Amino acid sequence: MIDAGAEQAAYAGFLKTYPEYERTRVVDALRTSEYRRLDAQRHVYLDYTGGGLYAESQVREHAELLNHGVFGNPHSASVTSSGMTSLVERARRAVLTWFNAGNDYTGVFTQNATAALKQVGESYPFAPGGCYLLTFDNHNSVNGIREFARAKGASVVYAPITTPELRIDRARLSELFAQGNPSADNLFAYPAQSNFSGVTHPLDLVDEAHAAGWDVLLDAAAYVPANRLDLRAEKADFVSVSFYKMFGYPTGIGCLLVRNAALPKLRRPWFAGGTVNFATVQGRRHILAPGEAGFEDGTLNYLAIPAVEIGLRHLAAVGIETIQTRVRCLTGWLLKQLLDLRHTNGPSRGAHLRAGDDGGAWRHRDDEFLRRGRTPARLPASRGTGQPGAHLAAHRLLL
């Protein structure tokens, strides 16, 4: 039973520490109008970037679109198909506009961020003499690209992160940039926000890498749900996102944003239905379709794609800055509370949190892991959210 007086006092203390939280009141109203299922089912949903929550209106608007339209496969030229094509292209433009990509980028719809990353891995011109450089704290879907690099004879180098901050060791990274072979293709990959520690990494690394002659793969999957990414300012060559992380619905759609200047570098290792302008069986030749079409294998998840534009509109209505402030305040408060946890019989030497077996729930553990010298296999993606001190907390929680 929570003491109402104590709760009020705690809330007042919270507001004193985070006065900017008041500016995010719109989210409380939304909780009542758009997310009432949370309170109806008594849920507290913490994991913001692992998977966002959809608003009721997103699903309603999408269902209305489907229930009132007749939509064919956008590959064909019929009236129903061209209607679908224009909705898909509208969603693509909405994505490019959201990331302020202008005409400098091509947006390739994929199944998720992982599929976007795989597109880069299999098409990047890795070769002997070239290098795939990546930071220690990448998602496994970025780590996995090293297999493509290795198979094509490029070297694979990891850039270290510092402890206890879990930030990129910039001095060492600069040295590694300088060691790149200028006559080869070199790719640097890092997460704008680590799914492992929650630390946000500096976006000015994109410019530094470019200045040293490297191409840049920016994995923005964990960053964009609560932060604005402006591709006119941060001109990464390849950017991966999953939309369910940003606004919950739809699942099954992500995007690879490719800087047009870097697009000709990508060489697809195969072709498929929808990706070619021409293919012969007898001559065994094919001509890849230009732009995004050359990368979108087979039939797109076309009925779901309009929900991406609806989701982006929802995010715009809430305001990404509002979400960022809200997440920062709540994360800061939560980390402090967790670090203050004590055993009833004395201070905890290693209060330890790890993801539950379902990957979502957090469990409070004693320091059994510390004693065994083990670290948890996986931690929730939203833990740090760039919060100052989050890295320290993450490190302490990890160790």
Ligand SMILES: Cc1ncc(COP(=O)(O)O)c(C=O)c1O
């Ligand atoms: C930083 C980062 N990159 C990539 C991914 C992979 O995303 P998906 O599973 O949607 O492909 C995730 C998912 O948590 C992530 O946090």
